[in-house]
Structures are given as structure tokens and as C-alpha cells.
Amino acid sequence: MGALDRLTGPLVAAGIAAAIALPFWAPSPYAVYVAINAALFTVAAMSLNLVYGFAGLLSFAQLGFWGIGAYVAAIGVKDLGLPIIPAFLLAGAVCAVVAAGVGHAALRLNRHSFVVVSIAFTLLVLTLARDWTEVTRGALGIPGLGLPRPFGLTPPGDSYYVALAFSLPALGLLLVIARSRVGRTLLAIRQDESLARSHGIAPRAYRLFAFVVAAALTGIAGAIFVFHLTIVDPLILDIYYMQTFLIMVILGGMGSFWGVVVAGILMSILPEALRFSNDLRMILYGLLLILAVTFMPYGFAGWLKARRGEVWRRATPATRLPAGDA
Amino acid sequence: MSAPLLKADGLCKSYAGVHAVAEVSFSLVEGTITAMIGPNGSGKSTTVDLVTGFQAADAGMVSLDGRALTGLAPEQIARSGLMRTFQQVRVYDTLAIEENLLTAAQETDGTGWLDALLRSRRFRAADSAARARAAELLDLVGLARMAQAPAGVLSYGQKKLVALAGALMPRPRLVILDEPVAGVNPTRVLEVEAIIRRLHQAGQSFLIIEHNVDFVMRLSQRVIVLDQGRKIADGTPEEVRANEAVLEAYLGTEAEPADA
Known part of the structure; x- marks a missing residue:
């Protein structure tokens, strides 16, 4: 065990405590606002990680589920008169059912075709958001949304706790999956599908599971996000969100849990921190990305893991012999 | 004699009119090591893929312990007790x-x-x-x-050992090893041979696809020889060594193990 492994428990406990106390130590309401983004984006990024980093499927459909969840919850509250929590649960359930249907068909394809289908799916959702005006109200969107304020804190303190009350259990669930045999099996399938099949593993069932869980959690995260924004319109399906989730997964390290959680938090803060110079912001952002991908192509977690592999390599005389095997 | 452990009957596979495997039939007895040899392109690896479901046969039947495997997915075949390794090492x-x-x-x-x-x-x-x-x-x-x-x-040879150990994990009825010592250095070939021998003594059945003729002749009780997609010999190592068709098609032209 490395030092980092031993520190994980205390670090996580400290992190959760800091997160729960955040509204009381945050320098400004604006910081709490950024923390809400961080909580929800991290869940969406970790869901994408389950599908992409673990199951090996680059899925742009996550953006579609983010949008479907947002619209279902908004329509549930505004048009169906649902209380807010059942509306969020409905958002997750609809996303799960849609993912099961889409996944059942799309997971028969190879990985490359799957990417294309996932993009087409999200474009279809975008078209519905824009053009199915009787239901979605088109470009005008559905305004007047809001999160409950159980504690009466300085805004957006209450919204932050709503986001956290979802994000922490959601991340907990994703951690259980990632650390379980199911998570290991997904990694095995991503690395070598033929080998996995020769070991009796049916890749499609595992991938469908990952796809459905990720869709449900992403949908609820999207729903909470638009209630925090107070409006849902087709901009919720902007590629910006997908790009953000993807960057978090790539920088954190595909298939790593803590890497992506840390990247999710940092990459929610970084764009805000770079606001000191609006002109240079995108350039700095791009530069950081290029540097990270150049020097840590498997993300931060991948970089750590490679260091560990190095230790094993040095400890193994057999692999040091130059002509050990042909 | 008891029912065969594995039975392949009339397996055929062609690609764009070229017969990769043509009417190949064989059966394996439980508790034995059987080798399948043949020159490059003789259809050995294709035969393994047909038996393990990684490719669909154009015709023919495969059964394990009398249960038909034909048409099953690779993962279903693996779960029924037939494990395999790959020629290109996979871990x-x-x-x-x-x-x-x-x-x-x-x-x-x-x-x-x-x-x-x-x-x-x-x-x-x-x-x-x-x-x-x-x-x-x-x-x-x-x-x-x-x-x-x-x-x-791990090194290439060590990865092959991990793949072998993996195939043995679920205590399968039969393990098919696709070139277990191809590209492995001579010292390690002896190691692999000793490992397979010990597993065989414990009752494990094997079908070994190999290029290294000496290796399989030492290990197996029975040798099946393929050439150009057809079975040309099937017998004890001694019988196969003396078989003229084999000498001509394989040993004669490739006295030295071809690639490796």
C-alpha cells in the first residue's frame, strides 16, 4: 500500500466534512454557487466515467440524459403538479428506461458506431427540446423553477444542500459499483473484450448496466441543475456540458474513481479561477489541457498508477533481462 | 470406451471461397493431452475459434460431454466448461x-x-x-x-503463464491452449512443459495447438495434424512421426519449427 492509499480514508472523511460545512466557511455566496456546479458536474462526470472509463463506451448520450432529466423534472413539477422529489425520481426513472431501450439496440454495434449513435441520440433530444413546443415550450424554455429552501440559509446555501444530498449518495453508489466485481469486470471488458468473453463474461449485459445507471444519475443531476438555474431551455443540451464532463474524466483518469472526483471539483473551480483575465481564460484553459494530456495521457490517476507499476518492474529481476523473452 | 469429452464433426469455414477449415472431425478423450499441429495457415487457430464460438462455422457440430455447443456465444461455451487461451497473449x-x-x-x-x-x-x-x-x-x-x-x-512469457492460470481458474472440463510456447524462450518452454505435465497428472484435459513440434511430441498422447484446412493425420506421436503425408506436408518442408 502506498502512502496515498492509507490516506484515502481520512482524506475522504475530511473532504466530506469540509463539503458539508462549506456554506459556513465559503468566502462568498459565489463560491457556494461554484460548489453546486462542482457537486452536480462531478456526478455527471463520474457517470460518464462509468460508461467511458470503465465500460469503454465513449457516450455523447450522457448530454442527452442530462437534458432529458432536466426537462422531465421541470414538466413534472410545472405541468403534472408533482412535488419536487418525486419529479427528480421520475427524471431518473425516465432516463433509465430510455437508456435501457437505446442501449439494448446501440450496444449491439461496435464501439465506433456506438459513438455515432450516441451523438445522434443527443441531437434528437436537442431537436425535441427546440421543436416539440407543446411539451418543451421550445426556445423559450420552462422558467420559474426553484429548489426548496428547508433551512432558510443565505442563497444559494439551501440549493447547495439539495445538490449535496443527491451528490454524496450518488457518488457513494458509483464508488460501490467501481470498487465491486462489477466495476472490475467493466474494466476487463474495456481492456480486452475477447478475453473477457473467453472467461464467460457477457459484455453487453455489463455495459447495459453501466449505461442505465449512468443515465439515471446524470438525469437527476441535470434536473437539480436546472432547478438551481431556475429555468430549463435547449441550452441545457449545449455541447459545453458534455465537453466539461469529458475533460473531467480524461484529466482525472479513465476508470479511476478518486481521480475523476478530484478532477470534477478542480475543473469546476478552474474556469472560475481563470476569470481574472477573461481574454486569456480560454487560452490558459487550453494550455493546461494540452500540458495535462501530454504529460499525463491517462490522467492523474493513470500517472500515479504508472509510478506504482514502475516500482513492480524494478522489483522484478526477470523482466530486467534484456533478452528475457523473444 | 467412454463418450468423448469433446467431439468436433465436419467443421467447415471458408473466407471468400478459400477453405480455411474443411471437414475437420476429431474427438478428445477425457484426461488426455492432445496436440494439434500443422504449418502456418493450416487452419489450427480457425479450428479453435470454431470450437470455442469465436467464429461461426459454415457447417459442422461441436459437443462437450455430449452437449451441443454449436451456435452458442463464446461466453456461453466458456461457462459450460471449455476454456481457451489465445495465440497473441491476452491479459x-x-x-x-x-x-x-x-x-x-x-x-x-x-x-x-x-x-x-x-x-x-x-x-x-x-x-x-x-x-x-x-x-x-x-x-x-x-x-x-x-x-x-x-x-x-509482466514479460511476454509471464503473461502467457497468467493466461494459462486464468483458463484453469474455473476448473474447466477442457482447456485449449493456442500456441502456449510460441515466442517464449527455451528455458521457459521447459517450465511450461512441467506445469502442463503437473496439471495433467492432476486430471486436467488439454488440447494444445503448437508450432513447436518437439514440445508437443514430448507432452501429448495423441497428435492431430492439419494441412491446408484438412486433417491429414491423427494418432500417437510415433504414428504421426512415421506418417508419410505428414512428413511431406509438414515435417518434410518445415523440419525447423517455422516461426517462433
Whole structure:
């Protein structure tokens, strides 16, 4: 065990405590606002990680589920008169059912075709958001949304706790999956599908599971996000969100849990921190990305893991012999 | 004589009119090591793929313990007790060596997804049994010390041993080894031979596809020879060595093991 492994428990406990106390130590309401983004984006990024980093499927459909969840919850509250929590649960359930249907068909394809289908799916959702005006109200969107304020804190303190009350259990669930045999099996399938099949593993069932869980959690995260924004319109399906989730997964390290959680938090803060110079912001952002991908192509977690592999390599005389095997 | 362990009957496969495998039939007896040899392109690897479901046969039947495997997916065939390794060594590079082995046996250990997610009592029992089995096999192949290292750090020959140990994890009825010593240095070839011998003495049945003729002649009780997709000989190593068709088609033109 490395030092980092031993520190994980205390670090996580400290992190959760800091997160729960955040509204009381945050320098400004604006910081709490950024923390809400961080909580929800991290869940969406970790869901994408389950599908992409673990199951090996680059899925742009996550953006579609983010949008479907947002619209279902908004329509549930505004048009169906649902209380807010059942509306969020409905958002997750609809996303799960849609993912099961889409996944059942799309997971028969190879990985490359799957990417294309996932993009087409999200474009279809975008078209519905824009053009199915009787239901979605088109470009005008559905305004007047809001999160409950159980504690009466300085805004957006209450919204932050709503986001956290979802994000922490959601991340907990994703951690259980990632650390379980199911998570290991997904990694095995991503690395070598033929080998996995020769070991009796049916890749499609595992991938469908990952796809459905990720869709449900992403949908609820999207729903909470638009209630925090107070409006849902087709901009919720902007590629910006997908790009953000993807960057978090790539920088954190595909298939790593803590890497992506840390990247999710940092990459929610970084764009805000770079606001000191609006002109240079995108350039700095791009530069950081290029540097990270150049020097840590498997993300931060991948970089750590490679260091560990190095230790094993040095400890193994057999692999040091130059002509050990042909 | 008892019913054959594996029976392949009239297997055919062609690509764009070229017969890769034509009317290949054979059966294996439980508890034996059978070798399948033949020059490059003779259809050995295709035959393995047809038997294990990785490619669909154009015609022919395969059965294990009298149960038909024809038309089943590779994962279903693996679960029914027929495990295989690959010619191009395959391991899960980022998973620990122990995890590589556990993954190979998990689908037949009697636990489901919920057991695995909730770590039920049944799961924990199956998991510790699997870890004990993995430790035993890693000991056998000499990698016990490396159990927690990622498989990616291993040498080519060591990866072949992990793949072999993985195939043995679920205590399969039959293991098909596709070129277990191709590209492996001579010292390690002897190691692999000793490992297979020990497993055979413990009752494990093998079908070994190889280029290294000396290796299989020493190990197996029976040799099947393919040439240009057809079976040209089937008998004891001595019979096959003396077979004229074999000498002409294979040993005659390729006295030296071809690639490796």
C-alpha cells in the first residue's frame, strides 16, 4: 500500500466534512454557487466515467440524459403538479428506461458506431427540446423553477444542500459499483473484450448496466441543475456540458474513481479561477489541457498508477533481462 | 470406451471461397493431452475459434460431454466448461495478476450481480474460495510473489503463464491452449512443459495447438495434424512421426519449427 492509499480514508472523511460545512466557511455566496456546479458536474462526470472509463463506451448520450432529466423534472413539477422529489425520481426513472431501450439496440454495434449513435441520440433530444413546443415550450424554455429552501440559509446555501444530498449518495453508489466485481469486470471488458468473453463474461449485459445507471444519475443531476438555474431551455443540451464532463474524466483518469472526483471539483473551480483575465481564460484553459494530456495521457490517476507499476518492474529481476523473452 | 469429452464433426469455414477449415472431425478423450499441429495457415487457430464460438462455422457440430455447443456465444461455451487461451497473449494489463485470475472464474461461481454489489455472505465465500484457487495456481506458475502487481508489467512469457492460470481458474472440463510456447524462450518452454505435465497428472484435459513440434511430441498422447484446412493425420506421436503425408506436408518442408 502506498502512502496515498492509507490516506484515502481520512482524506475522504475530511473532504466530506469540509463539503458539508462549506456554506459556513465559503468566502462568498459565489463560491457556494461554484460548489453546486462542482457537486452536480462531478456526478455527471463520474457517470460518464462509468460508461467511458470503465465500460469503454465513449457516450455523447450522457448530454442527452442530462437534458432529458432536466426537462422531465421541470414538466413534472410545472405541468403534472408533482412535488419536487418525486419529479427528480421520475427524471431518473425516465432516463433509465430510455437508456435501457437505446442501449439494448446501440450496444449491439461496435464501439465506433456506438459513438455515432450516441451523438445522434443527443441531437434528437436537442431537436425535441427546440421543436416539440407543446411539451418543451421550445426556445423559450420552462422558467420559474426553484429548489426548496428547508433551512432558510443565505442563497444559494439551501440549493447547495439539495445538490449535496443527491451528490454524496450518488457518488457513494458509483464508488460501490467501481470498487465491486462489477466495476472490475467493466474494466476487463474495456481492456480486452475477447478475453473477457473467453472467461464467460457477457459484455453487453455489463455495459447495459453501466449505461442505465449512468443515465439515471446524470438525469437527476441535470434536473437539480436546472432547478438551481431556475429555468430549463435547449441550452441545457449545449455541447459545453458534455465537453466539461469529458475533460473531467480524461484529466482525472479513465476508470479511476478518486481521480475523476478530484478532477470534477478542480475543473469546476478552474474556469472560475481563470476569470481574472477573461481574454486569456480560454487560452490558459487550453494550455493546461494540452500540458495535462501530454504529460499525463491517462490522467492523474493513470500517472500515479504508472509510478506504482514502475516500482513492480524494478522489483522484478526477470523482466530486467534484456533478452528475457523473444 | 467412454463418450468423448469433446467431439468436433465436419467443421467447415471458408473466407471468400478459400477453405480455411474443411471437414475437420476429431474427438478428445477425457484426461488426455492432445496436440494439434500443422504449418502456418493450416487452419489450427480457425479450428479453435470454431470450437470455442469465436467464429461461426459454415457447417459442422461441436459437443462437450455430449452437449451441443454449436451456435452458442463464446461466453456461453466458456461457462459450460471449455476454456481457451489465445495465440497473441491476452491479459488485462491494468488489473492485478490476482484480479486477472479472479475475473476468469467469476461467472460460474454461483453468485450474481447483487451478491457482488452487496458483498453478500455467498459472495464472500465464493470470493475467498476463488482467491485460494488463484493463490494455488500462481504458486504453480511461479508468480505468487507478483499477485498484486498489474499484469501489464509482466514479460511476454509471464503473461502467457497468467493466461494459462486464468483458463484453469474455473476448473474447466477442457482447456485449449493456442500456441502456449510460441515466442517464449527455451528455458521457459521447459517450465511450461512441467506445469502442463503437473496439471495433467492432476486430471486436467488439454488440447494444445503448437508450432513447436518437439514440445508437443514430448507432452501429448495423441497428435492431430492439419494441412491446408484438412486433417491429414491423427494418432500417437510415433504414428504421426512415421506418417508419410505428414512428413511431406509438414515435417518434410518445415523440419525447423517455422516461426517462433
